[in-house]
Amino acid sequence: MAEVLFEYVRNGSYVKVTAIEPETKIEASVVVPANLPQEQMQIQALNKLRYILQKKAEE
8 A cells, every 4th residue: 555545525523534545446434523633534544444455355
């Protein structure tokens, strides 16, 4: 996983953060509080993306 793209969509007091792995086009989204630091938002989305990629590799 050389590159990960992040997309942020704010909805009131929450932000939907999507982490996208461009090579496989797999993405993972999390909804976090808007007052969370951006780095923490990315970490949560990245952890979910890694989990999904691991599950796909086990199939």
